[in-house]
Amino acid sequence: MARSFRQWCGALFSAIWLLGLGGCSPVKLLNALTPEDTFTRTSGIAYGEDPRQKLDVYVPRRPLVDAPVVVFFYGGSWNSGDRGDYAFVGEALAARGIVAVLADYRLYPQVRYPLFLQDGARAVAWTRAHIATFSGNPQRLYLMGHSSGGYNAAMLALDGQLLGAEGMTPADIRGWIGLAGPYDFLPIENPDVRPVFFWPDSPPQSQPINQVSRGAPPALLIAATKDDLVNPTRNTGGLARKLREAGVPVQDVYYSRPNHVTLVASLSRPLRGLAPVLDQVVGFIRHTPAQ
Structure with a gap:
């Protein structure tokens, strides 16, 4: 355990040093610290x-059959x-035997709600x-997202009209x-x-908490207790309670x-010492039964 922590600290120090040196x-x-020998990537596929309606597919390098699939927002x-900024997410999933699809979608001011969700559905x-x-x-299809991308994943899983279209x-x-x-x-x-x-x-x-219904797909909700941008008690805790x-x-x-x-960022190799988020995600995918 101590050895892995030292390795994490060393990688983090290297990242900070490079940041100061190169202005990245x-x-x-x-x-840059993400290996590329764990996956093959097909980039810029138009959907x-x-x-903005393009995606990249990360496929595990080792042979697989009927691998689970995650669409990440x-x-x-x-x-x-x-x-392209989230290649570390694609690598993290592919290295665990999961096919990852990272999708762009149209953004404001080009579009407003719900058009970016329609892109996600497509x-x-x-x-x-x-x-x-x-x-x-x-x-074996899963949705996943962080922050506003987590909202996108939630709405696609809960609002049947989006995928229905x-x-x-x-x-x-x-x-x-x-x-x-x-x-x-809201407000x-x-x-x-x-x-x-x-x-x-x-x-x-427009609120996922108002779209909950019996029969919705199983969910794994992960939050940081120190989140000062999205209140974890109201959002993660509130939605979990409504789903239950x-x-x-x-x-x-x-x-x-x-x-x-x-x-x-804790999905990336340098920062996995922060929290076992990747292990939680993989465990959820591996053990979620068919509906």
Whole structure:
């Protein structure tokens, strides 16, 4: 245990040193420290006509049959983000035998709610239709997201109209994982988010907590107790309680060491000492029964 902690500290020190030396962003550093011999990546696959409607597929390097599949959505307050910044997420999942799909989606001000969710639904539908060619099993399909991407995953799993427009239902999703997601945030306090949801006339149906129904896919909700951007008690705790009341299988897990940002960063190899988020995600995927 002490040896692994020293290794983590050494990697973190190296990342900080490189940051100061080269002026790189922390995300670029995490990706620079991410190995590339655990996966093969197919980049820039179009799932729609817009330049933002593209995705990357990370396939485990070792041979597999009918691997589980995770479609991952990044955060960024629905006004920023790029799938390439999250290569460390694709590697983390692929190294554990999971096919990972990282999807871009249109952002504000190009679109507002619910159009970016429609993009997510199209990306999921593309995955279900084509992932078998990448050794993934479309019957073992999971959604996952961090921050506003966690919101996207939640809405796709809970609001049946979104996947319904693509010929799917939430029953086609084996389960979903939310990392520090906002699931109950009206009235909106963040000024950058307000126009995305037509503030002050934000529709109540835009909230995942108002979309819960019996029969929704099982959920794993992970949050940081020190999150000062998305209140973990109201959002993760509140949604977990609502799901349990509806009889939906849910696990909610809280970690004290990460914050809002480093919760997803703990999926990367240099920062896994912060919290066993990857182990939780993989365990959930491995042990979620078929519906």
